[in-house]
Amino acid sequence: MASSSCDFVIAGGGTAGLVLASRLTEDGSQSVLVIEAGADQSGNLQVKIPAFYAANFDGDADWNFSTKAQKDLHNRAVPLNQGRGLGGSSILNAQIWGPPTKGISDSWASLGNDGWNWDSLRHFHDMSYTYPSVPESSWKTLGLRSWPEQKDSNPGPITTSFPNATHPIRVAWAETLAKLGYPMSKDPPVKDRENIHVLTNATAERVIFEEGSTKAIGLQYRHNSSTTTVIARKEVIICSGAIQSPKLLELSGIGNREILAQHGIETIVDLCGVGEGLQDHLAVDIGFEAEALERGTLPQDGSRMPFNEQLPINLPSPSGHQQLRMLLEQNRPKQDDLPDRELARASAFYRVAEKALLDPASPSEVYRTSLGHNPFESDPVNGERTLNPLPGTYLTLVGILAHPTSRGNVHIQSANASVAPVIDPKYLSNPVDIEVFAEHVLYLQSLASSPPLSGLLKQPLRPSRAISYMADLEAAKEYIRIRAVSMWHPAGTCAMMPAEMGGVVDNHLRVHGVENLRVVDASVIPVLPPANLQSAVYAVAERAACLIKSQYGLK
Structure with a gap:
């Protein structure tokens, strides 16, 4: 039940918002109000079971966002599914846990963020999850040479584990990659208070400021058709995600003065970086007809594609x-192309990407396998996403631009506040991306031809669609433009960087x-991790809670 005032007001009950609420209320003297636009989906089996997450697309648990038409994707508007409900996008994903690499974590510090390198962040990653135990009998099927027990690790609130490691695809996938020279690395509720x-x-509508100042004192929100204001005795904390957080800042008068003026919003703070720097992972998949297997056959119905069987693999x-x-x-x-303050931010980001790509x-x-055929395909003519599973048995290989x-x-x-923002990721606008991505997408065919993985597929290879035949890099580029979709990892729109570099938060x-x-x-993550984003968000929220507790002397 909302009160007229509390110590902390959190706008957004997603992954980060709930971590903060949990940690801050460990001190019984503090009160926290979480404002969430969606519903409590904790009883929804389609949320609890990883294989069913796509069933929530375009429903009540989805914001149903879509990008602007993307010039370099044949002017397709790309669906950008984001979770709407307690848990945020954690209720709308495949529950894959993959901490960022040391190099990317260190890059956050290199952008002027002291205390945000891997050595500083590792403790907060460890705080968020329980390290999984893997019996030696499962090492081979998971592609592991060993798996060290971490006896000194404190169990975190997120329980992690490997999926049931019994399907033949696991052995074939791990052994194929090992033969190609890519071995698997060794280490990858409080609501009643x-x-x-x-x-x-x-729905959070805007931050309230003390009259005549830039001091945030509360939050205006809409509930049951009425508008209410809650006062924050200490802080307002925005945790609305990479799409909604910049929107809430702009609605509150924080952002690029010119953009705010276009909508008649008084500028509280002219901060040009708000909403800029959006990054996202693109993904492309190819389905291949597969042989029926004695131990666990591949699904016949593409609409029941079990994404929880995915196995992330990082490749140079x-x-x-x-x-x-x-x-x-x-x-x-x-x-010549950018104003000075935008050039500083763009150049800093580019140097980080350049270093990673040349390392x-x-x-x-990132390469993955999925059992079954992907029914969510873009029509090669009109670009519309359709649910059209093909008959037969398929194995799908997925490439993600890291x-x-x-x-x-x-x-x-x-x-x-009820109007969705305009989302323009500018996918593939830098030619570097299409060149690197095309090589990897073409390499998916080589993987499918490599033993022992090839032994699970019908030979010669039979891609699921005619457009999946790629003879060269140019064909791979065209395939990407037709088929690439979002992996739903938007980040960077309120980047943690110095203000003079175009940052939004310190x-x-x-x-x-x-x-x-x-x-x-x-939104504060300045550089995307190479794979899934969720574990990084947990670590950011854990560190934020520690910083806030330290500032206010909380337990």
Whole structure:
């Protein structure tokens, strides 16, 4: 039940917001109100079971976002599914846990964020989850040479484990990659507390400021057709995600002055980085007809595709480094194309991506397998996503661009909080991305032809669609433009960086130029991890809770 005032008001009951609420209310003297636009989906089996997550797309648990038409994807608008409900996008994903690499974590610190390197963050990663135990009998099927027990690890609230490791695809996938030189790495509820209040189906509309100042004192929200204001005695914390957090800042008068003026919003703080720097992972899949297997056959019905069977694998780029160096040099941000303050931010981001792409030990792609045929395909003619499973038995290989150099933005298109923002990721706008991605997508065919994986597939290879035949890099590029979709990992739109570099929050996640206002979610992550995003969000939220507790002397 909402009160008229509390110590902390959290806008957004997603992954980060609930971590903060949990940690801050460990001190019984503190009261926290969480404002969440969606409902409590904790009883929904389609949320609890990983294989069913796609069944929630376009429903009540989904914001149903879509990007602007993307010029480099044949002007397709790409669906960007984001969770709407307690838990945020954690209720709408395949529950894959993959901490970021050391190099990417260290890059956050290199952008002017002291205390945000891997050595500092590892403790907060460990706080968030329970390290899984893996019996030696499962090592082979999981592609592990060993799996060390971490006896000194404290169990965190998120329980992690490997899926049931019995299907033949696991052995074939792991052994195929090992033969190609890519071995698997060794290491990859509090709602009943009286001091925590969670209000669902309530939409945050704007931050309230002390008259004549930049001090945040509360939050205005809409619930049951009425508008209410709650006062925050200590802080307002925005945890609405990479799409909604910049929207809420702009609706509150924090952002690019010119954009705010277009919608008649008074500028509280002119902060040009709000909504800029949007990054996301693109993914492309190819389905191949498979042989029936004695131990656990592959699904016949593509609409029941069990994504929880995915196995993430990081692979170095197959492209020649000299050619890649030239490509990166030719396409780095230029002063002629950008204003000075935008150039500083774009150049800093580009240097990080460049370092990762040129590091032989750093992945430029993530490969996965999925049992079954992917029914969510873009029509090759009109680009529309259709549910059209094919008959037969299939194995799908997926390639994900790990380090995109292209960045876009998300901005309000109205002063009305109920209107969705305009999302423009500018996918593949930097030519580096299509070149690197095309090599990897073409390499998926080589993987499918490599034993022992090839022994599970019908030979010669039979891709699920005619457009999946790729003879060369140009064909792979065209396939990407037709078929690439979002992996639903938007980040970076309220980047943690110094203000002079175009950042939105400082290294304590406080909004530049504003008192008592923080942003804690994927939007503050300045550089995407190479694979799944959720574990990084947990670590960011754990660290934020520690910083806030320290500032206020909380238990």
